[in-house]
Amino acid sequence: MTAEAQDTYARERARMVEHIATITRETRFETGRAALSERVMAAMSKVPRHEFVPAWERPSAYADRPLPIGHGQTISQPFIVALMTDIMDVKPGDTVLEIGTGCGYQAAVLAELAKTVYTIEIVEPLGREAGERLKRLGYDNVTAKVGDGYQGWPEHAPFDAIIVTAAPRDVPQPLIDQLKPGGRLVIPVGGQIGGQTLLVLEKQRDGTVSRREVLAVRFVPLVDQSGKQQ
8 A cells, every 4th residue: 555545544544533533522412422432533543544444445444434345244433333332331451242243344443442352253254354354464462253142152252342333232241241340331222123222231349230221223123144143
């Protein structure tokens, strides 16, 4: 890539981050957030979103909208990526889990913030390519695998935070079970027809779980190996 192209992407990325800040202020009464953390905004400023989209989508890589990445899947809107990441409240020493690797963009953002990231993708070609892409870009603290994210990754549990980037009909109990006390699960929930709601669940020290609605969203469904929504 030429230096000119790199400069162009850097400018577009800066504009994207400015737009995220604007949308955050505009949605503050829904989300309870007038601004996102400096760490999250710095991660959004650094991760090269154009590396995670097909070549023909690169001119739109920093537009604040989802883009197709193949196999009926999408890369999420940057504002939603930033918002969900901020809600997770990831600390530098944290171990986090992502369900729905997709192209790997969300995992890369998390890798800028956490000590260790585990990510699961059920679509084999996407999961394989995302793992290779993340390694090529130097995200060595990310471990990716192909599998059913509904069941989580018990071998590496418990997690400080879990994010789900596809919508199940209900919150998967295995993910709640794999949260540390004090941990947060950020997840869109709802059917393919009708509304979905972004939820944040927090496991208390006594094992009880609080639940809060954030805002209405629209995600691809969380599916099983047959393609049926879970």
